[in-house]
Amino acid sequence: MAERLELPDGDWQRVSPRLVVSEYVSTVVSTAVFAIVVTVGMLLFWPPLVWLYIPVGVIALIALVIIPRRVRSIGYRLRDDDLLFRRGILYQRFVAVPYGRMQLVDINRGPLSRMLNLSELKFVTAAASTGVTIPGLREADAETLRDRLVALAETRRAGL
């Protein structure tokens, strides 16, 4: 695995393992919806192609197997002057955002994450492509993190 991207030194803060549950639920729900659409479509228009269920099932299974690893791959690190974020196994992505560049911080909570007591933190800079969204933070953690980031951004304020 020498070819993988890895940054030297330092530990990553990981997100809550409960995110796995929420990801599981959303995968199962979307698979079910898709299966229903396929079924209805077959009943109405097509001859019944039962084998169509096989790829759907396989994709869903692979997703379910990968989800825990994918959740474990999400991490962030608060360095002295910037926030480092990583995610992805197959498609790895690392982002570094200087605190002074943060324009605003969002906390989002869907119905499912509310039940699991999870929040999603989103950072917005002047560049649309920054795209840093940390899912699966415990609610209290998310708020502490947000306040901390806002305070850090305030001390390192820069223009555009």
Next chain:
Amino acid sequence: MTDSPSSGNGTSGSGAAAHLADGEWHRLHPASPLLKGGIALIAILGVVLANMRERIFDLFVPTFPQEGDPVDYIVNHGLIGWALVAVAVVLIVLIIGFYASWRMHLFRITDEVVEVRSGILFRTNRKARLDRIQGINIIRPFFARLFGAAKLEINQAGQDANVQLSYLSSGAADNLRREILRLASGTRETRAENAAASAAAGSSVIERRVSEFLAPELDPDAAPPESVVKLDLGRLIGSMALSGSTVFLLIVVAAAIAWIATTGNFLALLFAIPGAIGFGSYYVRRFTKSLRYSIAGTPDGIRVGFGLLSTSNETLPPGRIHSVQVSQPLLWRGPGWWEIKVNRAGHSSTKGADGQANTTILPVGDRNDVRRVLELMLPELLAQASGDPAPGGSTPSGEPDAIRSAINVIESGLESPGGPDDGFTNSPRRAAVLRWFSWRRNGFAITEGSLVLRKGAIWRQLVIVPQPRLQSVSMHQGPLLRPLGLATVHLHTVSGPISADIGAIDRDAAIQFFEDVARVAVSAAQSDTTHRWRSGEATA
């Protein structure tokens, strides 16, 4: 011309400008409503009259009346008097409306903000901080130019975030821009009042208009008199003839001819006329927008002007350019021409030569032009050559090899085919699978104050991101790059035509680059003072 003391009608020079920028409320040019909406009104009246011509004719030569027409109805029921009254009332209401909107449209410029209040029923109040100005544009539409009026537009970052002062008198707009830039720059020097009625060479109104109309777009006392780039007509026409759209046009024409020749069917000609109109208007727009192009450096940033009939003249203060791309389409390689585009946070409402947001800084130029324009836009990039350390620059300590003379980096960045030791960290040989021709050239460099990416062997381009403008940086690797030990690095800046990413570079080099960039982005942003770009100057 009607003159009123508090309106933006200061052809008398800087006295009026100082007056306009004194922090009190002022009104716009009294002809503004006419220039903004009145023209449309006149046009509508003209259309109505043209359509009514036969009616009016009929009034005097009665023919058979046709039923079901409002005009007939009015005539038949003897309501001509009432109709005239109605028209008069509408006209009076419109005139009062225009007058009131002019009365209620006020602006003021203080040391901190520029503020505009407008609207009769729905009041709006817009304040813009001077240190967040992204650019100031003076636009002179053809019709307004005839009246000696100009639109002053203050660009701020964000969607629809511009402050427009339309219209001011031409001279007042120039002076007001200088005053705003002086206030925004943070310098404490009060500029000597030397702008004594430069445009008003003639004494009569007509002479003044003519001299304003013919005056070069750079006003002589605020900028070095000469544009650093001369865009001659031959090169402009040549660059358009060798553009991608010409190739496309030729392909379309060839396909149409082939179709007609093979099928004998002239149906293709149906598309010829709209096609010709489309292409023709594209070329004409591009041509007229690029005519009289000028670019020059001023103490308050670079000034870009263009346009033949409707002119636009924009000042970009230092540190407002978020990334620069120098590119060369394949067909331009023969003559050695280049184009320069930029990403900016604020966008003027005038369209550029391509009909998109105005992001082209140099429509076409040779190597020397490119060099001169880059010198203006990124003085810190080329500061090393003159032995002058860059103000906001910082270099990674760990990698002295990456820091070369900036001149060399630019020179080799433009035309070098690439190689192992040319100031850039290039893709390894194994990247040739993904970058067939350009792997030797595909690379990056960190210079004083900037990050430089070099891409493309066929469509050559060089992307330069000033370090203090970098928003964030990311590094990617997908399943295609992983077995090859490669990675992609993306420098995030404000959105625009340029995407500053470099793919297929060595994994370790990418990680090193990512770390270095993350470090310099922080230090450069902290030492950046361009939001008040002249605050460091000695007080006078």
